[in-house]
Amino acid sequence: MASATVSTAQASARRPPPEGFRVFTALVAAAAPLSLLAIVVVLAQQAWPAITHFGPGFLVGRAWNPVTAEFGALPYIFGTLVTSFLALVVALPVGVGVALFLAEASRPRLRATIGIGVELLAAIPSVVYGIWGLYVLAPWLYHHVEIPLNDHFPNLPLFGGTPRQTSILTAVVVLAVMILPTLSAVSRDVIKAVPNGLREGAYALGATWWETTWRVVLPAARAGIFGASVLALGRALGETIAVTMVIGNRPDIQPSLFAPAYTLASVVANEFTEATGQLYSTALIELGLVLVATTLVVNVAALLLVRTVDRG
Amino acid sequence: MRRRLGRDVLFKVLMYVAACVALLPLSLVVGYTIANGWQAAVQPDFYLHFERPEGIPGAGVQHAIVGTLELVGMASLLAIPVGILAGTHLAEYRQHRWATWVRLAGDVLVGTPSIAIGLFAYALLVAPFHHFSAFSGAGALAVLMLPVVMRTTEGALLLVPPGLREAGLALGLPRWRVALHLMLRAALPGVVTGALLAVARAAGETAPLLFTAFGNRRLVFNPAEPMPALPLTVFHNALTPYKDLQQQAWGAALLLVVLVLIVNLGSRLALRRQIAFAGRGL
Numbered sequence: 345m346a347s348a349t350v351s352t353a354q355a356s357a358r359r360p361p362p363e364g365f366r367v368f369t370a371l372v373a374a375a376a377p378l379s380l381l382a383i384v385v386v387l388a389q390q391a392w393p394a395i396t397h398f399g400p401g402f403l404v405g406r407a408w409n410p411v412t413a414e415f416g417a418l419p420y421i422f423g424t425l426v427t428s429f430l431a432l433v434v435a436l437p438v439g440v441g442v443a444l445f446l447a448e449a450s451r452p453r454l455r456a457t458i459g460i461g462v463e464l465l466a467a468i469p470s471v472v473y474g475i476w477g478l479y480v481l482a483p484w485l486y487h488h489v490e491i492p493l494n495d496h497f498p499n500l501p502l503f504g505g506t507p508r509q510t511s512i513l514t515a516v517v518v519l520a521v522m523i524l525p526t527l528s529a530v531s532r533d534v535i536k537a538v539p540n541g542l543r544e545g546a547y548a549l550g551a552t553w554w555e556t557t558w559r560v561v562l563p564a565a566r567a568g569i570f571g572a573s574v575l576a577l578g579r580a581l582g583e584t585i586a587v588t589m590v591i592g593n594r595p596d597i598q599p600s601l602f603a604p605a606y607t608l609a610s611v612v613a614n615e616f617t618e619a620t621g622q623l624y625s626t627a628l629i630e631l632g633l634v635l636v637a638t639t640l641v642v643n644v645a646a647l648l649l650v651r652t653v654d655r656g
Numbered sequence: 657m658r659r660r661l662g663r664d665v666l667f668k669v670l671m672y673v674a675a676c677v678a679l680l681p682l683s684l685v686v687g688y689t690i691a692n693g694w695q696a697a698v699q700p701d702f703y704l705h706f707e708r709p710e711g712i713p714g715a716g717v718q719h720a721i722v723g724t725l726e727l728v729g730m731a732s733l734l735a736i737p738v739g740i741l742a743g744t745h746l747a748e749y750r751q752h753r754w755a756t757w758v759r760l761a762g763d764v765l766v767g768t769p770s771i772a773i774g775l776f777a778y779a780l781l782v783a784p785f786h787h788f789s790a791f792s793g794a795g796a797l798a799v800l801m802l803p804v805v806m807r808t809t810e811g812a813l814l815l816v817p818p819g820l821r822e823a824g825l826a827l828g829l830p831r832w833r834v835a836l837h838l839m840l841r842a843a844l845p846g847v848v849t850g851a852l853l854a855v856a857r858a859a860g861e862t863a864p865l866l867f868t869a870f871g872n873r874r875l876v877f878n879p880a881e882p883m884p885a886l887p888l889t890v891f892h893n894a895l896t897p898y899k900d901l902q903q904q905a906w907g908a909a910l911l912l913v914v915l916v917l918i919v920n921l922g923s924r925l926a927l928r929r930q931i932a933f934a935g936r937g938l
Contacts, residue, residue: 365832369745370754375738376806377761379799383776390779441674461679467916468685469860471887472909475894476685521681552664582769584863585891609771616867629775636772643767
């Protein structure tokens with residue numbers, strides 16, 4: 345016994361240093377964390393003049409006037425949050441439905457087709473969604489959704505104002521389509537990870553498929569589906585080009601779904617190359633920093649949620 | 657009981673409806689892009705000429721095609737080797753704490769808004785030199801591609817039966833030979849398709865190029881100059897009021913969609929073959 349302890353102690357004392365290959369690839373792999381860190385640090389450093397000049401009031405300011413050098417982020421934060429959350433609300437039921445289908449439907453052929461379709465949906469470039477949203481979706485929504493709702497409920501602020509083709513509604517629909525793949529792919533993995541014994545137990549008690557799904561499978565997968573939603577929310581918050589093309593790009597805070605708005609990412613995309621003066625461009629970088637900080641927190645939270653579930 | 661069964665059928669139908677609803681936007685986007693873009697994309701001028709002033713016939717997007725090739729090529733040279741080595745590290749030293757951190761950072765980097773990566777590349781590669789350049793655009797795209805290549809490489813390596821690694825180590829091969837000559841070679845089809853998926857993704861990105869490559873109306877080869885790209889052409893031309901520029905935008909969008917469809921469907925076929933092969937190996 346004693347000799348065994350001594351020999352392991354000797355072995356650990358003589359353990360060779362990690363081999364060169366491991367050290368080398370570990371250093372190369374540092375590129376990912378370093379890029380992430382560098383993005384945050386560089387943006388914070390670039391935005392510093394604006395941060396010190398405006399203070400925390402920047403986040404709640406409503407003015408955006410390059411001539412008088414007054415800048416406030418509130419309309420952009422409003423537009424970003426409203427479009428992203430509404431997109432999530434629209435996409436969530438469909439996404440969970442698709443996830444259930446991909447995890448549980450009995451026809452493998454059809455399942456594979458839908459799976460490929462959803463994957464392709466994620467691969468289509470954002471600018472293609474943008475041009476489609478601008479020339480196909482926006483006019484259709486205008487004539488078939490916005491005008492009728494506006495006529496029928498003229499007093500409801502949600503449908504009030506003057507309907508426009510490029511509006512919050514159009515941006516919400518485009519975003520909902522774009523986050524659907526994230527939502528359904530992650531939810532599918534989570535639903536698949538639910539132990540089969542739970543399902544069998546419910547069936548053995550005489551539950552139907554839907555009762556099993558609604559009362560057993562979905563509650564068991566709840567945390568993971570929540571994580572998938574947060575992950576999808578992060579994608580929606582940062583989506584730039586498609587939203588820029590369909591949201592109308594006006595920094596207003598209006599209650600109507602049919603009004604134009606502006607998002608953090610869109611205003612940076614539109615105005616950064618034209619920004620004159622240090623304060624203007626650093627204010628835009630600060631908007632970018634707000635966006636990065638938000639998505640960073642949202643993504644880390646979502647990944648931790650999904651991971652704990654995957655581990656069971 | 658009948659009510660319970662009725663509800664069961666109702667929700668099963670709803671599940672199928674959700675699956676079909678998910679396919680609807682895909683077919684609409686692809687369908688309309690083909691319908692609006694084919695007229696521009698079938699003309700030889702579209703590939704042989706570059707941008708001309710509005711109203712003069714025979715304009716094309718040759719400059720943007722060349723620009724996209726150049727930008728994505730440079731980004732690939734940077735991101736693919738780094739991504740493959742990093743992915744190898746993640747697969748070979750899975751349980752180590754550093755691998756867990758790198759994996760998390762990679763997943764967060766995938767979700768980082770691409771416009772922020774554009775601002776980052778602007779601050780590092782454009783502002784110090786006082787002019788837009790293809791180099792900076794390629795740098796931004798490389799940051800985007802890196803986590804994708806890294807994670808797909810790791811995934812492909814995990815599909816290789818671990819017995820291969822053990823056999824190599826048992827024969828006394830050093831770890832780097834086992835990792836690079838046995839494992840990576842066995843996983844090669846998966847690694848290559850992962851890299852291709854990253855390339856297709858980078859080719860369609862607009863936001864990181866807005867303040868880096870910036871765009872150009874002429875054909876340029878010098879990577880120190882502002883460089884045009886297909887997504888930039890779609891973005892800028894779609895927002896003009898001119899019909900023929902909009903046509904060009906749809907045509908360029910069609911090229912991007914075709915590229916994405918070919919790479920994604922092709923890689924799916926190739927991967928399926930590899931998985932079948934790996935299964936036989938067991």
